[in-house]
Amino acid sequence: MQPSPSIGIVGAGLAGACAAFALHRQAHVEVFEATDATNQAFRATGGLFHPLMTRRARPNWQHEAALTALEQLLAEVGDQVPVRRGLLRVAFDERQAADFREAACAYPHWVQWLSPEAVRERFPQVRAPYGALWISQGGALSANRLIDVLLARSGVPVHRPVRVVDWEETSRQVLLHTDRGDTHAFDYVILAPGYGYRLHPELARLPFQAVKGQVISLAGPASLATLPLVLATVHLVPSDGLLFVGSSYEPAFTDLAPSDAQTHRLWQEATRWVPEVMQGTVVAALTGVRVIRPRRPLPVLSPLPGRQRLWLFSGLGSRGLLYAPLLASWLPEALREPERLPAAVRL
Structure with missing residues (x-):
């Protein structure tokens, strides 16, 4: 990545906002969003995050780095994004309770096992016949609020509602064509279109x-x-x-x-x-x-196949708060040296 490059970001969701915030100090960044500001994803009402999000309560991929990246991001935005801490993860059945007890023994710095009696004493409103994990590092925040604050703090132009309908990559730049008939040229483009991926043939054929x-x-x-x-x-x-x-x-x-x-x-x-x-x-x-990505349930941060300047940031699924800040923090170096990205997130 050249000094002070121009970067276009397609999509103003969580991935796009985190990317804009991670890059705005080192590049000229512009964001394009197809929807207006009132059309937000439902999960933004109460996004959850914690270190053991698998069914058996085992560590997530890159769990420590992911939580650190999120906490660093929250420290930067301060009290503009309120966070509620502490998560009670209730076991569905006895088999899951056994998994949870094992997790509590293996990761006591993250979780505490609570018996059904302990849950009833501490949280009388909650029914937990098989017990639960108390995850003090778990939390919830409004992803909508985080998106708004990140875009505002980055100070980047956000063009909305503007839909990018096509793109062209040359050896020196990427041209974005919009539904308004405009063309915008950038050194790099990061596609973070969310559900909008299906509208673009190059993205629709990917395994999402x-x-x-x-x-x-x-x-x-x-x-x-x-x-x-x-x-x-x-x-x-x-x-x-x-x-x-x-x-x-x-x-x-x-x-x-x-x-x-x-x-x-x-x-x-x-x-x-x-x-x-x-x-x-x-x-x-x-x-x-x-x-x-059904067969590989990890997010994607990668140049598109056969591309160098056109990148995809997608596939966050239910773990956007956990992974978007981490992957976005890799972008400044990854655009210069994409080979340094973990294979797990590359296409």
């Missing part, structure tokens, strides 16, 4: 899958505001006087409209773990789409 998800928000009773962050078959996140419950996973879907059936399922599952949820009232149902 879109998964629809739904979350509901509930009002009352007031005691729900005192809940810890709870993760079981659904997650429960108290925020701004509401309780957010999510999320569904629908790999086959025909539209993005909320589903009454999914609303009922989420409410039913939330009640299974926190009976007081039954007294709440559904305020809204929101949907969004995650992009994943």
Whole structure:
């Protein structure tokens, strides 16, 4: 990467915002976003993060580096992005409880095992017949808020709603063509289009899958505001006087409209773990789409096949808060030396 290059970023979601913030001090950066500011992904209402996100509560790939990158980012934005700490991860069944107990023995610096009796004493609202892990380093924050703050703090131009419809790469630059008939030239372009990947033939043929998800928000009773962050078959996140419950996973879907059936399922599952949820009232149902690599469930940060100046930053799935800050922090060096990127995130 040459000194003070120009970099275009396509997509103003979490990946795009983290990339803009990581690069803005070393490059001229511009962001292009196809949607307006009110069209946000549902998961931004209460993004969760913790070091043991696998089903068996084992460390995530690059877990320590990922958490460090997130904490560094949060330190930079300060109290502009409030973070709620402490996560109760409830075991689904006895087999998972055995896995959780093993995790507590192996990683005592991250998690503490709580028996069913201990959960009942410490968190009486939560039903945990098989016990739970208390993850003090776990937390939740509004990814929407983080995106807004990162873009504002980076000071980069954000063109919206502007859709990039095509691109051309030459030996010296990348040309972006927009739906307004404009062409913009950059030294490098980072594509972070989220669900929009399917609109571009070069991206649509890559091994990605879109998964629809739904979350509901509930009002009352007031005691729900005192809940810890709870993760079981659904997650429960108290925020701004509401309780957010999510999320569904629908790999086959025909539209993005909320589903009454999914609303009922989420409410039913939330009640299974926190009976007081039954007294709440559904305020809204929101949907969004995650992009994943089904056979290789790690994010992508890589030049596109056969390209040098055109990069892809995608596939964050449900772990965007964990991985977006880490991968974005690699960008300044990776653009100069892409061979230094871990093979696990390259195409």
